Every structure is written in C-alpha cells, then in structure tokens.
Amino acid sequence: RxxxxxxxxxxxxxxxxxxxxxxxxxxxxGTPSLDLxxxxxxVDNDVHAYWRDVRARNPVHWHEATxxxxxxxxxxxxxxxxxxxxxxxxxxARGNVLDVVLRGDDSAGGSMVAVxxxxxxxxxxxxxxxxxxxxxxxxxxxxxxxxxxxxxxxxVGRGTFDFAAEIADxxxxxxxxxxxxxxxxxxxxxxxxxxxxxxSVDAAxxxxxxxxxxxxxxxxxxxxxxxxxxxxxxxVISLLAAAEVQGRPLTLEELAVNxxxxxxxxxxxxxxxxxxxxxxxxxxxxxxRALRTGEVSVESAVEEVLRWSTPSFHVARTxxxxxxxxxxxxxxxxxxTLWTVSANNDETVFDEPRRxxxxxxxxxxxxxxxxxxxxxxxxxxxAELRTLLTALVAxxxxxxxxxxxxxxxxxxxxxxxxxxxxxEGR
Ligand code: HEM
Numbered sequence: 001r002x003x004x005x006x007x008x009x010x011x012x013x014x015x016x017x018x019x020x021x022x023x024x025x026x027x028x029x030g031t032p033s034l035d036l037x038x039x040x041x042x043v044d045n046d047v048h049a050y051w052r053d054v055r056a057r058n059p060v061h062w063h064e065a066t067x068x069x070x071x072x073x074x075x076x077x078x079x080x081x082x083x084x085x086x087x088x089x090x091x092x093a094r095g096n097v098l099d100v101v102l103r104g105d106d107s108a109g110g111s112m113v114a115v116x117x118x119x120x121x122x123x124x125x126x127x128x129x130x131x132x133x134x135x136x137x138x139x140x141x142x143x144x145x146x147x148x149x150x151x152x153x154x155x156v157g158r159g160t161f162d163f164a165a166e167i168a169d170x171x172x173x174x175x176x177x178x179x180x181x182x183x184x185x186x187x188x189x190x191x192x193x194x195x196x197x198x199x200s201v202d203a204a205x206x207x208x209x210x211x212x213x214x215x216x217x218x219x220x221x222x223x224x225x226x227x228x229x230x231x232x233x234x235x236v237i238s239l240l241a242a243a244e245v246q247g248r249p250l251t252l253e254e255l256a257v258n259x260x261x262x263x264x265x266x267x268x269x270x271x272x273x274x275x276x277x278x279x280x281x282x283x284x285x286x287x288x289r290a291l292r293t294g295e296v297s298v299e300s301a302v303e304e305v306l307r308w309s310t311p312s313f314h315v316a317r318t319x320x321x322x323x324x325x326x327x328x329x330x331x332x333x334x335x336x337t338l339w340t341v342s343a344n345n346d347e348t349v350f351d352e353p354r355r356x357x358x359x360x361x362x363x364x365x366x367x368x369x370x371x372x373x374x375x376x377x378x379x380x381x382x383a384e385l386r387t388l389l390t391a392l393v394a395x396x397x398x399x400x401x402x403x404x405x406x407x408x409x410x411x412x413x414x415x416x417x418x419x420x421x422x423x424e425g426r
Contacts, residue, residue, distance in 0.1 A: 036337070037069045037102065039409045042313065048354060051076055051342035060326045063337075069102045072316075072335035073325065078346035078366070080326050081338045086371030090317035090336055091117040096373070097412050098316045101335050112257040114265060114373060117320070121372060123245045128258060128376060131239035132179070137379065140178045144380075145387045147174060152391040156425045160402045163419040164275050171384055172270035176262050179380070181235035186220070193217050194263060217263070221256035266377045269311040270384050272408070272415030273367075276309030277385060278392075279419060282399050284356045291358060292393050301358040302385045307365035308356050310341045313414050315369060340366045341414060398424040 034041045034050055054061070054076045065071040075081050084090060092115050095106035106115045113124050151167045173194060177187050196213035225241050232238040240255055250258070281288040290296045319334045330336060344365045345353040351360075368375035375381065392399075403420035 033064075035066055036063055036074065036411060037066055037098065039411050042411050042414075043407045043409060047341065048345055051339065051345060052347075055342060055346060060328050062328075070335070072098070072102070072337055073328070073330060074337055074339065075325060076339050076342040076346075077326075078343040078349045081340065081343040082366060082370055084317070084325065084336070084338055085315075085366070085369055085373070087323070088118065089319060089321050089323040091320045092121075092317060092373060093117045094318045096315050096317070098314060098335070098337055099412065101316045101318060108257045108261075111254045112261045113376070114261055118372075120246060124258070125372075125376065127240065127243050127245055131236045131243075132376075132379075133234075133239075136179065136234075136236060140175060140380065141383045141387075143178050144171065144175050144384055145390075147171065148384075148387045148391045149395075152388075152395050152423075156395050156423045158423075160420055160422050163278055163421045164271070164405075164417060167388075168271045168274040168278075168419075171274065171388070172267045173263065175270075175380060175384060176266050179262065180224075180237055180259055181233065182224070190217065190220065193220075194267060198268065214260075217260050218253070218256045221259040222252045225252050225255040225259070262377065265375065266381065268413055270377075270381050272311045272413060273306060273309045273381070273385060274388055275405070275419050276311075276415050277305035277388070278399065278421065279401070279405065279416065280305065280308055280356050281392075282401050282421065287356055287358050288399070291389065296358040298386055298389045298393070300361065300363075301389055302382055303363045303365065304356065304358045304360050305385055305389075306367040306382075307344050307350070307360070307363055310344045310365070310367050310414055312367075312412055313341045313410075314339045314412065315373075340369075395426065396423045397426040400424075 034045060054074070059077045060073065060075050060080060063072050063074050075084060093106070093109040094104075094115075095101040095109065096114055100106050106112075109115045110117075110120065113121065113128055116124055148167075148171060151170060155161050155163075155166055173191055174187070177190065182190060193213040193216045197210050197217060221237075225237055228235070228238040229241040232242055237255070237259060240250060240258065243249070281291070287296075287301075291298070291301050314337050317336045317338065319330050319332050319336055321332045323330050325336070344350070344367060347353055349364070368378045368381070400422045401420070402422050405416035405419045408415055408417050
C-alpha cells in the first residue's frame with residue numbers, strides 16, 4: 001500500500017529500497033523521466049524518490065512533449081517554486097491545472113477567481129473574501145464542529161467502515177453549502193451532481209456525464225443568484241450579487257462560476273487531506289499518542305497533516321512574457337508547472353521531510369499555494385481538520401487500518417478514494 005505521494009516503504013519508516021520503479025527510465029543526463037501528464041505515473045511509482053532525484057539533478061527542466069501533449073516546464077525546489085507563485089510574469093487565466101492548460105484554455109478563465117489574472121483578479125478576490133464575514137464564518141465553523149462530532153460518534157465501536165465515505169466525504173460539501181446558504185432541500189442533488197462532475201479519471205468516469213453535471217451546478221447557482229439578487233439576505237451569494245467589481249455588477253454566470261469555484265477548490269482537497277491525515281496517524285502510533293496526550297497541539301498537527309498530504313500535486317501557469325527561471329530561458333506562452341508535492345518535501349527546507357512529525361516547526365508548507373492566489377478557503381480547511389482531530393482525540397482510543405486504500409488516479413489530486421478502518425472508543 002503506497003502512502004500519500006505513493007512512496008512504498010517510506011511511510012512505515014523503512015529505508016528506501018534504492019530500486020528504480022519499473023517504468024521510471026533515465027535520460028542520457030542521468031535525469032529520471034516520468035510522464036507527468038499520465039496519472040498512472042503517480043500511482044505506479046515512488047513519487048517522493050522521483051522528486052528527490054529531480055531536485056538534486058535537474059530542479060528546473062523542460063518536460064518533453066508526448067504523443068498527446070505539448071511540452072512544459074517543471075519546477076521542483078522550494079526556493080524556486082515559492083517565489084514563482086508570486087511572479088506576475090506567470091498567469092492563471094489559461095488554467096491552473098496541468099490537464100486543463102494542456103488542452104488549451106480554461107473556459108472559466110477571466111471569470112472564476114482562481115483562473116483570473118490582474119487587474120481583475122484582486123478586486124474579484126477581495127469581494128469573495130469580504131463576503132466571508134466573521135459572523136458567517138463563525139456560524140459555519142460551529143456547525144462543522146457539531147457535524148464532525150456527530151459523524152465520529154456514529155462510527156466509534158461500530159466495526160469496519162470506510163472513513164472516506166462515512167466522514168471525509170460529508171464534511172467539506174456541507175461546509176461550502178453552509179457558507180453559501182444553499183437550502184437544505186437542494187443539497188442532496190448538488191452532492192449528486194458534484195460526485196458526477198468529479199475530475200478523477202478512472203474506469204467509471206464518463207466525460208459527457210461529468211460535463212452535464214458541471215453545467216447543472218452552474219445553472220443551479222445562476223438560479224440561486226437570481227433569487228438572491230431579487231430578495232437579498234445577508235449570506236455570501238446575496239453579498240456577491242449586490243456588489244460591483246471594476247465598476248459593474250457580476251453577471252449571473254460570473255456569480256455562478258465563483259460559487260462553484262468554492263466547491264471545486266474546497267471539496268476534494270479537504271476530503272483527501274482528512275483521509276491522508278487519519279492514515280498517517282494510524283501509520284504513526286507515536287504521533288497519534290503525542291496528539292492524544294496533548295504533547296503536540298492540534299494546530300501544529302493540522303499544519304503537518306497539510307504538508308504531509310499535499311492534496312494537490314502541482315499548480316500550472318502560463319508565461320505571459322519571457323522570463324528566466326534558475327538560469328533557464330522561459331518564453332512567453334510556455335506552460336510552467338510548480339510541483340508543490342516536491343517543494344513540501346524539499347530537504348533544504350524541511351528536516352527529514354518524509355518523517356511525519358506533528359510538532360514540526362517552522363512548517364511553511366505550500367499546500368495552500370502562496371501569494372495572490374493563496375487559498376481563499378484556508379481558514380475553513382484548517383477549521384475542518386482542527387475539528388476532525390479534536391473529535392478523534394476526544395472520542396477515539398484506537399484506530400486500525402482494515403484494508404488497502406485505493407489511490408486516486410490523477411496527476412493533480414494526491415490521496416486516496418477510500419479508507420477502510422475501525423475506531424475503538426477511549
Ligand atoms: C486556491 C489548496 C480548501 C477555495 C487554492 C490554491 C491551492 C489550494 C493550492 C492556489 C491555487 C493556485 O495558486 O492556482 C487547497 C487545499 C485545501 C483547500 C489543499 C484543503 C485542504 C479550500 C476550501 C475552499 C477553497 C475549503 C472554499 C471554501 C479556494 C479558492 C481559491 C483557492 C476560491 C482561488 C483563490 C484565488 O485564486 O485567489 N486552494 N484549498 N479551498 N482555494 Fe483552496
């Protein structure tokens with residue numbers, strides 16, 4: 001069973017085997033090569049060993065074009081990745097996920113906050129951010145706490161269950177729906193559409209169904225925005241619907257894609273961080289003990305879970321003008337990928353990065369990105385993990401793994417689809 005980042009053997013503290021995974025070849029320069037456009041590369045290989053090698057030998061390099069895709073730049077070291085997150089020479093409007101940028105363009109570019117560049121990005125982001133008022137956030141976080149406590153209580157002592165389906169799946173979407181005041185009666189349907197729209201490409205994935213489901217979500221939020229524009233409340237959608245960006249109100253479609261962006265940004269990432277966090281605690285009983293006895297704070301544990309799990313492997317950008325990255329000439333129009341999973345495990349910044357250390361300090365991981373697009377939901381995501389860890393400490397004595405979790409088939413989302421476990425009470 002490979003741990004998050006898929007490094008067999010490393011999670012349990014065993015020494016790296018030193019053996020090259022079967023389909024990891026080497027170029028003449030001794031540089032490891034892995035097709036980073038292929039989700040299989042992330043499932044079948046020792047990803048952490050791969051990135052360690054890249055950081056050492058070829059930290060910034062051109063990923064050759066494949067039969068289906070153009071080439072792109074790969075940036076792996078923390079010292080290069082972190083400043084590039086703030087570099088205005090790199091834009092997000094063509095997409096911030098490699099698959100999307102490789103296909104050409106993000107259809108929401110310039111409308112959805114995550115894929116909008118200056119000058120529109122900042123006022124749009126400020127508007128979204130300012131509609132997360134302390135009152136709204138306070139109520140949402142309280143509800144997250146109640147929901148998480150009840151979910152954990154429902155599985156303790158119950159025998160084997162899937163932590164992903166029974167707990168991790170149920171927290172983030174409900175949190176985002178609370179934030180947007182989505183009526184309770186509509187949530188089941190929204191959840192169903194969202195499941196269909198999920199971006200992971202496995203055998204059961206049907207692209208036509210997925211596109212239809214995404215359209216349903218956008219149409220749903222257009223209707224809701226129209227309603228709230230007519231009859232405003234003091235919820236996030238009403239605030240967005242009443243506001244102006246660059247001197248004009250948002251169109252219904254802009255409102256809808258930005259509501260959807262909260263689901264896109266916050267659902268799967270939060271889910272996988274919770275799953276990877278519980279798995280890591282099971283695999284590291286000493287750390288679980290330290291958390292339970294109060295030897296480490298929940299806040300510090302949350303940061304290590306975020307670093308360890310690194311829910312998104314990378315972000316993608318497009319060069320808006322010529323620039324230089326660590327001595328490499330990057331041309332306007334080139335695709336540049338920043339590999340957070342590598343930066344978060346850079347041994348020049350994190351001491352023994354493949355050791356899960358809840359008390360790690362400092363812990364300046366890049367799991368939420370950095371700079372102008374820094375995660376808008378970071379506060380909520382942290383609150384979700386904090387309440388989960390708090391509920392586990394309060395209610396659970398022993399956690400046991402009861403099967404092999406299935407890795408997500410993706411070159412973007414890092415983690416597992418399921419987690420069969422058993423929790424015993426304190
Ligand atoms: C942006 C990760 C939870 C909403 C980002 C970015 C990352 C990220 C890496 C930067 C993307 C880029 O630079 O292109 C995560 C992780 C989460 C999480 C790891 C959970 C553990 C959430 C939640 C929400 C959310 C709960 C919503 C409530 C957003 C939005 C952006 C964003 C709207 C775009 C911000 C902008 O472009 O200015 N997130 N996120 N995220 N995230 Fe999150």
